[in-house]
Amino acid sequence: MVNMILNGLDISVEEGTTLLEAAKFYGIDIPTLCYDETLSPYGACRLCLVEVGEPGKAKLFSACTYPVREGLIVKTNTKRVIDARKMIIELYLASCPSSKKIQDLASEYGVTEVRFTPKNDECILCGLCVRVCEEQMQAKAIGFIDRGVNRYISTPFERQSEDCRLCGACMYICPVCQARCQGPREEETICNACLNISPPCLEKYDEAMCYMDPCVACELEKEPDE
Amino acid sequence: MAPLPVKFKTKEDFLSFKQRSIEQYEKNRCYLAVCGDTGCSVQGSKNLYDQLEIYLRKQGYTENVKLKCTGCLGLCENGPLVIVYPQEIFYQRVEPEDIEEIIEKTVIQGEIIERLLYSDPVSGEKYIYGRELPFYKSQLRNLLEANWKIDPGSIEDYIANGGYAALVNAVTEMDPGAVVEEIKKSQLRGRGGAGFYTWVKWEECRQQTGRKFIICNADEGDPGAFMDRSLMEGNPHSVLEGLIIGGYATGAQEGIVYIRAEYPSAVEKLKLAIDRAEDLGLVGENILGSDFNFQVYLSIGAGAFVCGETSALIASVDGRIGEPVQKPPRLVQNGYLGRPTVVNNVESLANVPLILRDGAQKYCRVGTEKSSGTKIFSLVGKVNNTGLVEVPLGITLREIIYDIGGGIKEGKQFKAVQTGGPSGGCIPASSLDLPTDFDQLSSAGSMIGSGGMIVMDDETCMVDIARYFLQFLADESCGCCFTCREGISRLLEIVKEISDGSAKPGQLELLKELAGVVKDSTMCGLGQTAPNPVLSTLRHFEEEYRAHIEQKHCPAGVCRELITYSIDQKLCNGCGLCLKNCPAGAVTGNKKEPHYILYDKCDKCGVCTTVCRAEAVIKQ
Numbered sequence: 113m114v115n116m117i118l119n120g121l122d123i124s125v126e127e128g129t130t131l132l133e134a135a136k137f138y139g140i141d142i143p144t145l146c147y148d149e150t151l152s153p154y155g156a157c158r159l160c161l162v163e164v165g166e167p168g169k170a171k172l173f174s175a176c177t178y179p180v181r182e183g184l185i186v187k188t189n190t191k192r193v194i195d196a197r198k199m200i201i202e203l204y205l206a207s208c209p210s211s212k213k214i215q216d217l218a219s220e221y222g223v224t225e226v227r228f229t230p231k232n233d234e235c236i237l238c239g240l241c242v243r244v245c246e247e248q249m250q251a252k253a254i255g256f257i258d259r260g261v262n263r264y265i266s267t268p269f270e271r272q273s274e275d276c277r278l279c280g281a282c283m284y285i286c287p288v289c290q291a292r293c294q295g296p297r298e299e300e301t302i303c304n305a306c307l308n309i310s311p312p313c314l315e316k317y318d319e320a321m322c323y324m325d326p327c328v329a330c331e332l333e334k335e336p337d338e
Numbered sequence: 339m340a341p342l343p344v345k346f347k348t349k350e351d352f353l354s355f356k357q358r359s360i361e362q363y364e365k366n367r368c369y370l371a372v373c374g375d376t377g378c379s380v381q382g383s384k385n386l387y388d389q390l391e392i393y394l395r396k397q398g399y400t401e402n403v404k405l406k407c408t409g410c411l412g413l414c415e416n417g418p419l420v421i422v423y424p425q426e427i428f429y430q431r432v433e434p435e436d437i438e439e440i441i442e443k444t445v446i447q448g449e450i451i452e453r454l455l456y457s458d459p460v461s462g463e464k465y466i467y468g469r470e471l472p473f474y475k476s477q478l479r480n481l482l483e484a485n486w487k488i489d490p491g492s493i494e495d496y497i498a499n500g501g502y503a504a505l506v507n508a509v510t511e512m513d514p515g516a517v518v519e520e521i522k523k524s525q526l527r528g529r530g531g532a533g534f535y536t537w538v539k540w541e542e543c544r545q546q547t548g549r550k551f552i553i554c555n556a557d558e559g560d561p562g563a564f565m566d567r568s569l570m571e572g573n574p575h576s577v578l579e580g581l582i583i584g585g586y587a588t589g590a591q592e593g594i595v596y597i598r599a600e601y602p603s604a605v606e607k608l609k610l611a612i613d614r615a616e617d618l619g620l621v622g623e624n625i626l627g628s629d630f631n632f633q634v635y636l637s638i639g640a641g642a643f644v645c646g647e648t649s650a651l652i653a654s655v656d657g658r659i660g661e662p663v664q665k666p667p668r669l670v671q672n673g674y675l676g677r678p679t680v681v682n683n684v685e686s687l688a689n690v691p692l693i694l695r696d697g698a699q700k701y702c703r704v705g706t707e708k709s710s711g712t713k714i715f716s717l718v719g720k721v722n723n724t725g726l727v728e729v730p731l732g733i734t735l736r737e738i739i740y741d742i743g744g745g746i747k748e749g750k751q752f753k754a755v756q757t758g759g760p761s762g763g764c765i766p767a768s769s770l771d772l773p774t775d776f777d778q779l780s781s782a783g784s785m786i787g788s789g790g791m792i793v794m795d796d797e798t799c800m801v802d803i804a805r806y807f808l809q810f811l812a813d814e815s816c817g818c819c820f821t822c823r824e825g826i827s828r829l830l831e832i833v834k835e836i837s838d839g840s841a842k843p844g845q846l847e848l849l850k851e852l853a854g855v856v857k858d859s860t861m862c863g864l865g866q867t868a869p870n871p872v873l874s875t876l877r878h879f880e881e882e883y884r885a886h887i888e889q890k891h892c893p894a895g896v897c898r899e900l901i902t903y904s905i906d907q908k909l910c911n912g913c914g915l916c917l918k919n920c921p922a923g924a925v926t927g928n929k930k931e932p933h934y935i936l937y938d939k940c941d942k943c944g945v946c947t948t949v950c951r952a953e954a955v956i957k958q
Contacts, residue, residue: 155664158821158859172859177664192858199855203824227848228828237817256659256817259642261827263817 116184125180132160132175140188143197143217145204145287146238147176151247154239159217161196163187172196198223207231209301211288218302230301234288237263241282251275254282345619347627349510355618356497363498366404368445371421371486374407375571376564376603377414377725382433386418389434393441403445409485409572410564413473414725416456421468421486428468429454459722459744473723476741478704480712481688482728485572490607493614496575502620504694505579508586509626514544517587521690523698525710530555530646530683531758531787532863533709533776536690539680542670543588546678550590553674553681554581555651556597556604559643560759561810563790565714566684568726570597570604573688574611578634580687582621583694585632588680593632596651598639609636643814647862648681650816661816662862683788685714706732709775713786719755719793720747729774736770739793750795754878758787760807760814761867763874764800783874785867799896800879801886805833807871815864822865825856829872836883838899839890846883850876895957898942902958905946907932909954916946916955 113124118138125134130153135142145157155177163170164178164186172193175186187193198221204214206228214236217223239256242265246252253276257266267273283289346352372378372387387407394400411419416430422444429440432454443449455464456471465471468486488495496502508517522537543550554577558566570577581593597605612634615621623631637655644650645660652674654660673679689711693701702710709731715738718724722744729738735755739745746752754764757774763784765772772778779786794803808830817823832849835841853869853876860866876883885891892900905916905925910932917925917933924940927933932954935946947955 154818155861156818156820158819158861161859174664174861179666181666196855196859199852200821200859203820203828206828207824227844229831236820237823238820239818258817259644260815260817260823261812263823 114180114182116180116182116186118186119188127180129180130176131162131164131173131178131180131184131186134180135162135175135186135188142175142188143220144176145213145236146240148240148244148285151240151243153177154243157236157238158200159197161193161200163190163193194221197221202226203228204236205301207233208236208288209303210234211236213287215303224302226301235265236288237265238287239265240285240287241265244281244285249277249279249281251277251279253277345617345622346506347619349506349626352502352506352626356503359494359498362494367424368402369404369406369423370440370445371406371408371411371423373409373411373417373419375410375414375568377410378417378419381417381431383418386420386432386434386437389437390441393437397441399441399445403441406489408488409490410482410568410726411468411486412479412482412725412727413456413471413723415723426467426469428456428465428471430456472744473725473727473742476737477728478712478730479728480692480704481569481576481685481714482572482726484576485568488573490572490574491610493575493611493618496573500695501575501691502579504691505583505586505620506626508583508694509628509630514587514589517583517694518544520694520698521587524693524701525708526686526689526693526701527709527776528683529685529689529713529789531761531785533786536682536686539670539682540584540588543590543678543680546589546670549592549675549677550588551674551677551679552581552584552588552590552593553651553655553679554593554595554684554687555646555648555681556595556601556684557639557646557651558601558684558788559598559646559814560788560790562718562792563716563759563788565716565726565789567601567604569684569688569714570601571607574604574607575615576688576691577684578608578611578615578621580682580690581634582615582625582632583690584680584682584687586630590678590680591631591633593634594637594655594674595634596637596639596645596655598645599641605636605638612636642816643810644816644862644864647864649862651681652679659816661818662864664861685789704730706773706775708777713774713789715774715789715791717743717791717793719791720750720795720798721745721793722747731775732773734771734773735765738774738791739770743793746793746795750797753794753796753798754800756784756792756794756803756807756871757790758785758870759790760810761785761864761870762787762790763870764794764803764878765874766878783877784870797894797896799837799892799894800875800882801833801837801892802894802896804871804875805830805837808833808868811864811868811871815868819861819865821856822860822862822868825852825860825865826868828852829856829869833872836886837892837897839886839897841887843887846876846880846887901942902937903935903940903942903944903946904956904958905933905935906954906956909952911952911954913951915949915951919945919949921945 114127115124132142143159145159146154153176155174160175161172162175164173165171201217201221201223205218206226242254245254253273254265254267257264373383394403418432420429420432450466457464487499518537518540526536527533556566585593621634639645642660645654647662650660650662669679705711712728713731714728717727727742752767754766756764765782765784769782772782776786812826812830815822815826832845853872857866857869882893885893895901912930922939922941924936925933
């Protein structure tokens, strides 16, 4: 077992697990878009960022790819983390507003404004489909092509692949096309309709946050008639 | 050429070979060194070399006058360069027509040919000997010195000039720990960018057991930087020797040089160097009779900038897509093939033989306390002398730009210098007296990086510079991390809006916020440093950004959408040159009468400004 500090709590987790798995085990919610527990971690969506290290020297890492280590100090909900996540969600919304998963995340994190030009992409290149095809279906029928902004996912040489068994796993796992948000019209990138969770106690307590969701302290402090 | 001996078995074998090489080298004192590096090649040095060879053969001088095709001699702008030995007379811009004169007058009679000498662009003074040139005088060419003297294809030349002595000494007389200790004393820091202490990597790798690797990172991709290439092309054995010493010190028995495919000449020269070293038993099994075995392989990259990042580099060597993976685990625990791996830059490795040969103490005398030794910069942009400069770390930027670079071209004003490649930053005129060492430059918001140095004058727009570098990084991002792929392209989008005048108020704040997040949240070094061009130009030139947004005005007159051309009615003499040359047909007017520019037709190419003799075209 490995001992470490997660959001101020002393915890011990099995060696070989990742920070994301450890946090999940202790009931701490970390948002992800490119993670699936049956697949190898990829670290591409950057939503699972957590702060790792001593205060003052801490850096942001993706929790899904970071292995637990003795004595680590990890915080999952600091202002720095939340601000980064909010900006990332805003970027996602601008590029791919039709995904219900992304719209829900926006509501959860209180992202109510998109300051970038909307793009209406169909893919966020999370790579889940590529990994499920390779690791679970043993088919390797699709893969990434090109790099940077020109990157996209397709079959080899853009022809129908002989390795593809039309199993549909790639579509099933896709966070964008699996559930589409019918809310936003084309001119509006943001929906904010389905979910309306009040933000965590971040504004009030800043760095000292709780690990419950919803936060017990916040619930207790609420006026009865609120 | 000295006869090739069988492989060295002992130190004595090496020493006697060295003695023979020195004798051979001394015998051929009279030779012509023709720069064969890329800069001079494109200016015709290959043809010049062939013509020289034909001429020497025709006249029957081949016995007494030798020819050497060397690596980069430094002053690339004035190529092709030829140095006449033994006097070391420095000729620039040599054409095939000058050959007869050079041989008959300079080589045979020792006369100087005035017109081929370098003359200072400012003072007009002429210089005969290379060392006296202001460009070379203020440099300290510990690494590049050998480029002048040796033929990169000849291991004998390298050995005659003190090469491989450090390796032989290390393998026969030092244990690996002592080698690391010596590097530790020298305080050598990685020359590839981050400035990490070389000895720390080596010591950590030495502690590991089993199969280990040492990789030389020769994937030099920064625009405008070519230090590593010139080392590999001019003196490949120094890099190889550093790599072998690194292998000995870390216990790695396999060395890999990861080199980009865009450097075919460097690949060829390194291949030759490895073959020659193998012939002499300096690479292979039981080197110098010891139980140290070392093999070297070349791995050719496929043109991805991101593969300079160590984890992407290892993926590429392994035949996978060159994409970074998150550290930890660090490479020294889990690198190539899952084994402990050390990755060092070309220039760091080339420093290693110097440290062992002269001792760490002597090495430390150069540079500052925390940044020892010399660093090669590629000085390019709006300076009079462009090329490779090697200076002690800690020298000020002013010395590099004004003493060595000869100041700004055409007497213009210095505005900023961009250091550290695309991920580096801009340093303004107020910080010109900043010493160039790793820590000082980082605290000024830039970095030494791999050593690119682009000088900009007052006609450079900082928004345009940021746009250029962001475009480069957007093209070169591997596209794996969302924040890097989408973040950079959004940064670029905003900067483009600023430069074409369509940016709304508040975009600058968004730009800053996004830059901060991209820097903080991306996985690898490329994405983490990608916002630097924006952040550092904003830090020093925010008012320039504001002028673009608020007044829709580009102070430097570069951003096309924000400038207008007009003709001064008083100055125009109606010669019609602008009318004749305008490709858009935007100039009208009668002959001998003042002309006009039609704004809606003008595509702002600036041809009218260039052709006007009366200086009547106004750019605003």
